[in-house]
Amino acid sequence: MDVLRQLQSFFWSKRILLFLSILCLALATALGLIYPNLLRVLIDDMITPRNFEGVPMLALTVLGVVILKSSLQFLHGFFGARLGNYLAYRLRNACYEKLQFLSFRYYDTAKTGDLMSRLTGDLEAIRNFIGFGFAQILNMVLMVLFGSIMMFSINWQLTLITMIFMPILVMVALKFETQIHPAFQEMRLAMSSLTTAVQENVTGVRTVKSFAREPHEVDKFSIRNERYKTNQIFASSLWAKFFPIMELLASMSVILLLVVGGRLVIQEELSLGELVAFFSLIWYIIGPMWNIGFHINNYTQSKASGERVLELLNQPIDVQDTEDSIVLAPEQVKGHVSFEHVTFAYGNKIAAVTDINLDAPPGTVIGFLGGTGSGKSTIIQLLMRAYNINSGSIKIDGMEIKDINIRSLRSQIAAVFQETFLFSSSIRNNISYGLKDVSMEEIIRASKLAKAHDFIMEMPLGYDTIVGERGMGLSGGQKQRIAIARALLKNPKILILDDATSAVDMETEHEIQSGFQEVMRGRTTFIIAHRISSLRHADEILVLNEGHVVQRGTHDELIRVPGQYQDVYHIQYADHIAREQQAPGKQVNS
Template identity: 40%
Template sequence: NKTGDLMARATNDLRAMRRLTGFGLMQAFTTVVMFAFALHFMLQISVPLTLLSLAPLPFVIIVMYSFIGKIHKLFNFIQEQFSTLTAKAQENFSGIRVIKSYVREDWEIDAFKKENVEYINRNISLAQVDAFLDATLDFLLGLSAIAVIWYGGRLVIHGKLSLGELVALFSYIAMLAWPMAAIGYLINMWQKAFAAAQRILNIMSQPADIADTAITDHSIAHLDGAIEFDHVTFRYPDAPRPALQDITFSVQQGQTIAVVGATGAGKSTLIHLLPRLIEANAGSIRIGGYDIRTIPLQVLRGHIGIVQQESFLFSDTLAGNIAFGVADADKDIISNAVEISQLKLDIDQFPDGLDTIIGERGITLSGGQKQRASISRAVIRKPTLLILDDALSAVDTYTEEEILNQIRPVMQECTTIIVAHRISTIRDADIILVLDNGKIIERGTHEELVQRRGTYHKMFERQRLEEHFKQLD
């Protein structure tokens, strides 16, 4: 589901349900009380006139029954289109810089207008049905009133009913008119709320992709950083081949393991398996001696600090982003994390320092600043397992070296997995895995892999040559 669609379900659909459970239930209660009150006194005045005034009720029910399905269907179409419209707006706001860069403003405006016109047309269709329904109900109630006037007048003329009783009866009929008309209004509201509830329940009833199960051992509370992959295979749905195939390796507590390879080799997939963001199709993964499927998710992820390839920051203060997920983080702890990530000099230039609001998705920060803020957010947790997914790609080589020097004391206290493209980032790792098409094709230390003169050696030589030409420039 698109973000905009979920937002529409959480706002517009909930609003329809709230109207029914609030105003709708109140009106239903009022309608029942008024109907019973008026009917009681009308029956005491004249049973025939009372029955005549109620004559339209079966027709009202028939009309409402014939319109229920149409109202439900039309409102569902409207909500679906509103979701499409919201998703389009959200996508345009998120990609505004790309739209401007490719001079696509007019095209996107036209596309939004097209979706908006469709939304308006669907609302008009529902409004037409509502108007026809209201007119039909008013017509039936009008016929009832004419019939009561005609027959009541005859009863008065023949002396079977006094004029005062007829006037009183009309007063009660006036009281009865709204409850009868409200039946259509309430059924209309009910159908809209029912359609909205179905859309919300379609989302809420979806089971979590990954959750604690019957095999989860809730007695597990602490983990060390030993990692073991045993013949692990993973394939994305509908993918032609596995993203990872028969991956086997082990890492001891406190070691640093690096993963390198070409784009699409499976590096990010491998590290996403550790916090169970995705689930392996075959094989097993153990952390601290436990199969990760038996570790409670909260415990497993609580021991992992991860810096994603694409740094995501919230529309909050810089301090709030760094301390995210750490309830007892004070300014000293945050400042220490900032020192480690080499972000302090940048923060000193911000008008409000750590209290600077960084905007949605950290829009006011550069790519390197966002990466370093994400590193601070990971190390402040004092994780058992630190994962850096190409976390230094947006900083220069000098800053990279400074960050690595600062982060080494942290890395010595935990197991670290580094995914990188630059050899300089991972040359000191205890183990280096070289992935290609989802398979481990080489493994060893930097020196061992260079001596083998394989894929890793080619990567190393190519990058060394690139650095040489940069220095010449």
């Protein structure tokens, strides 16, 4: 029940619905006890003495009880459904909000399919248990309690005899719970793995087909599906093992009742009506005992689901605002960025960047060049405070970024990443994402600077054209130009271009960079690129290797110094250098 206590805050404000649901179900259960008494009256007071005058009134009484009981059951369902839906609504919002604020470190290892499973199947299991399952368990207790009291009132010796097997039945049910709960936990994990496989396959379907890896994906899915099937079979085997035992124990109680009770009737120590009433009441008790496995099943499923949801809700947020964090006033931000002896390592404890120093006054253009894993993107992520640094300091306008309100900090930064993400919405909404009261003129101006306006206007609906999921239907270059327009529209003090023109041709890159000259004016700009053509106009270029700055300087300075930058230049401009060397009377220079 510890899981339920932790979830209590999500439904306790509507506890009146829970209490009303339980009350209605308890009253309906109590009314059910009238039936055995009516049977006893019918047999002992009417059929045996052949006195049938009271039968019509008895029938009307039964009708009234049925109508009242049905009404109470309806109210139980109504209140339970309201409570369950309210809980699911609040939990779903809380989980989604948590996902928005979890740090990048969490998403480094999180699986989309697993998260989707928690927000759908797990929440549904919790909703059903809180809305109905919890009341049903309490009702089971009430049925056993009320039924036992009535049976004791008729014949306490016969009651004790028929209940001999009940403690054993309870012990078997509890044993069942201890084995079925881990099985359901494993089933939930297997389902998450299955969902992740489907999500990844659908997202990467173009890659799968381009490599003709459909059979491999089918095999991979089959393995995960086999795992889920195996867990399902194991859970079913537990049911197959325990359910017949519980049914046998319940049936033994009925056999004892018929044998001992029949003898008491023959000896005239018990009336026939009381035996029939006893027979109805024993099923009133055996029914809940028989279904205790079903209730345990619901409870264990909701418990396993609750643990997974709480695991998400209780995830620590690594990057958080301090209590007295500084909110930047946009008009006062100049964009002076400095790194002082910054070192950072991801979870593997191997430093991604080591002792990074740089100073970027307002309006400065800083370039980064280096191979994969050299730490270029990590430096940018640290500037956006995606992670907390291990040592050193990062400052904007002399203020430590750890002391600045995160939302306020990121509002002054616009980034265009190499891996462009677009939402399933119109091009207009994608460009103006995150901004309110943006005019169409501003959107068009940003699109023209990003060289996106012309191809957008060629589309059937122009800026109102709906792009597919993750920008499907657009080329890589088109998606990148829309992302650039989105960044420019934000009018940031700090602009980050993380290989932003990698998906466009050289001609388009030149056109975009010409537009950047105007955009970069007055802004601090960081450019990550593999093409030297994107960096040659930077005020300072940092060349990185395995997280260390191995060279730094302007393009003209670095091209004259033997090292990594000069090597890259010679590779990218080999044809140009060859032509220069072949031209008579010319010397090779930058």
